[in-house]
Amino acid sequence: MKLTPIRGACRDGTCPTIYATDRGTVVVQGYTVTDADVTVPEGRPWSRFRLSC
Amino acid sequence: MPDLSWWLQNFQRSAFRLECLPEYKVPQEEEWLAAFKRDGSLPDLTPENDSWLKLVRTHAQHGCSMRRVRIVSHPLTDYERFELALFSASVKAGEDIRIAGSSPVSTVAGEGRRTGLPDFWLFDDEVAIVLRYDREARFLGTEQAKDLVTYQRMRDLALSRSLEMSAYTARAAR
Numbered sequence: 001m002k003l004t005p006i007r008g009a010c011r012d013g014t015c016p017t018i019y020a021t022d023r024g025t026v027v028v029q030g031y032t033v034t035d036a037d038v039t040v041p042e043g044r045p046w047s048r049f050r051l052s053c
Numbered sequence: 054m055p056d057l058s059w060w061l062q063n064f065q066r067s068a069f070r071l072e073c074l075p076e077y078k079v080p081q082e083e084e085w086l087a088a089f090k091r092d093g094s095l096p097d098l099t100p101e102n103d104s105w106l107k108l109v110r111t112h113a114q115h116g117c118s119m120r121r122v123r124i125v126s127h128p129l130t131d132y133e134r135f136e137l138a139l140f141s142a143s144v145k146a147g148e149d150i151r152i153a154g155s156s157p158v159s160t161v162a163g164e165g166r167r168t169g170l171p172d173f174w175l176f177d178d179e180v181a182i183v184l185r186y187d188r189e190a191r192f193l194g195t196e197q198a199k200d201l202v203t204y205q206r207m208r209d210l211a212l213s214r215s216l217e218m219s220a221y222t223a224r225a226a227r
Binding site: 011012013014 | 057072077082174182184192
C-alpha cells in the first residue's frame with residue numbers, strides 16, 4: 001500500500017499525521033504514549049478511515 | 054471549547070508561537086531531515102503543495118499576523134539547522150519569524166528543554182494554548198492556559214530579545 005503524507009505538524013501541535021493511501025482511505029498515525037505525565041485517551045496507534053468523498 | 058486547530062483557522066488578529074525545544078520528533082519530517090543531514094537538500098514546499106504554507110498565506114492576505122519566535126541552541130542542533138532552512142518558505146508565505154539564541158544553559162537531564170519556557174500559541178491576546186511533548190520531543194497534546202497574562206509577558210520578552218530571521222542569518226554568517 002502506498003502512503004502519501006498529508007502534512008500535519010506535530011511541532012506546531014496540529015497532529016496527528018494523516019496519510020492518503022492508494023486505496024481511497026486515510027491513515028492517521030500517532031504515538032503510543034507510555035509516559036504518565038499527561039493523560040491521553042487510549043487508542044490504537046494506527047487507525048484507518050474511509051474517505052467520505 | 055475551541056481547540057488549537059480551530060484557533061489556527063479562525064483567529065482574527067494575531068497568532069504567536071513560542072518554540073523552544075532543540076528538536077521535535079515529527080514523523081512526516083523524518084525523511085526530509087535525513088536528506089537534509091545527508092546533502093543539505095530540502096523539500097520544495099509552496100502554498101500550493103503544503104497545507105501549512107497555504108494557511109499562513111491566507112492569513113497574511115487577510116491582514117492577520119502570524120509571528121513565531123524560535124529559541125535555538127548554540128551551536129545549532131541538526132534539527133534547528135533543518136528547521137531554520139525550512140522557515141524561509143514560511144517567511145515567503147507571510148509568517149514573521151524571529152530567532153532568539155539561548156546562552157549555553159545546561160540541559161535538564163533527559164528532557165531536552167533548555168530554557169524552562171513552555172512551547173505555546175497565543176491567539177488574539179485572548180487565549181494561550183500550551184503544547185506538551187514527551188521526553189523524546191514527541192507531541193502529546195495541548196492544554197489551554199489559565200494565566201493568560203503570564204503568556205503575554207513571555208511573548209513580549211521573546212519578541213524583545215529576538216532578531217528577525219534575516220538579521221539572525223546575517224549575524225550567523227559573520
